[in-house]
Amino acid sequence: ELAAELAEQYRGDAEKLREAEQWVAGELDGEHYAAVNLALYRLHHTEPARLFDTDLLGELYRLAATVALRIEVKLYEMAEQDILDAEIEAQDDAAEARAALEQDNSND
Numbered sequence: 001e002l003a004a005e006l007a008e009q010y011r012g013d014a015e016k017l018r019e020a021e022q023w024v025a026g027e028l029d030g031e032h033y034a035a036v037n038l039a040l041y042r043l044h045h046t047e048p049a050r051l052f053d054t055d056l057l058g059e060l061y062r063l064a065a066t067v068a069l070r071i072e073v074k075l076y077e078m079a080e081q082d083i084l085d086a087e088i089e090a091q092d093d094a095a096e097a098r099a100a101l102e103q104d105n106s107n108d
Contacts, residue, residue: 006079007072020074027070036063 010016039059046056 003076003079003083006082007076010075010079011072016075016078017071020071020078023074023078024067024070028066032063032066035059039063 010020039056042054042056043051043060046054051057
């Protein structure tokens with residue numbers, strides 16, 4: 001649950017989104033990237049007023065959904081890892097504090 005909440009925060013963080021995108025870059029096959037590029041080509045050559053008369057928006061949303069799912073999964077994985085790292089750091093800090101306290105007590 002905590003990871004899901006953190007992943008939700010990451011969705012609004014441009015830096016985390018870029019990091020997730022870098023992790024997933026290249027995961028999709030060449031056919032997907034070709035479809036994206038061709039859809040963008042079609043978009044460029046479609047008059048905005050005529051856009052709704054085409055299937056281009058539906059195609060772009062379909063292509064975007066594939067990418068979005070991969071990025072969402074990666075954001076969740078990043079959140080899980082960040083939580084795990086924070087827990088390990090907290091444990092290490094607690095162990096250091098106990099060791100310092102024991103050292104101080106043994107010096108008395």
